[in-house]
Amino acid sequence: MYVALEQPTGARLITRDQELAVPVTLRYSSDDPLAVHFAFPAWIALDGEPVTWTFARALLEEGLGIATGLGSVHIWPCGPTDTIVELHTPDGVAMMRFRKADLHRFLLRSYTVTEPGAEAVGPALEHGLAALLDGV
Template identity: 50%
Template sequence: MDICIEQPAHARLITAEDREVPVTATLRYTAADPLAVFVDFPAEAALDGEELTWIFARALLDQGLRAPAGHGDVQIWPCGGTRTVLEFHSPYGLALLQFQASALRRFLLRTYALVPAGHEDLAAVVERGLSALFDGV
């Protein structure tokens, strides 16, 4: 049985005009993919009107809550004492979102309670990745 943690989170999407638009997201973690965290956005938060999920390393979220982290599609950094910024890059543009740092920390602690850092079953992760790669051939 795969155990999954889901936690709603309120964010503020920062627009090009420096406006803040409220957005609700769902933070998700599953023991079957212990190195990753998922951030699900509803259709109304996406440009194309379809639900959207960003996937990135749990370690990146951990690092980004304390100091700027990430190079590439996902970057995370603290913003003041109470907020954390998640910056997502895609071929269509970028999204800059501010989350309450306490909500992200609470979620992260729940993931570590489920699968402690260093106790991830990497063999299973590699096996699933190889299966996905070779099943598509």
């Protein structure tokens, strides 16, 4: 059974001169159980189009407790109440400050859809991995 959840929340875009309030929609779906999706409004993007960042749910969970990240997404605690999500693109870096409680609530809701460690990777991926590893 396919289940999706959304949680509107807010973040603060941190710039050199100020912090800007930004609405963000956090998304999770059972058809992509290892990932979370952060959807940002069009007005925040350089090209004027809505943008969604997709990354590992485990990365978000780990980043609530310790600094973590590889590649284009880095997450770390910022004091007792906030979490920083840093997004890297070829055009620059966006640093967003979220309330830790909002991200934690979202993760807990996602666990009611798919428990950590119980994510099914799907028959197509399993078949692909079997074919890839057949000669090993």
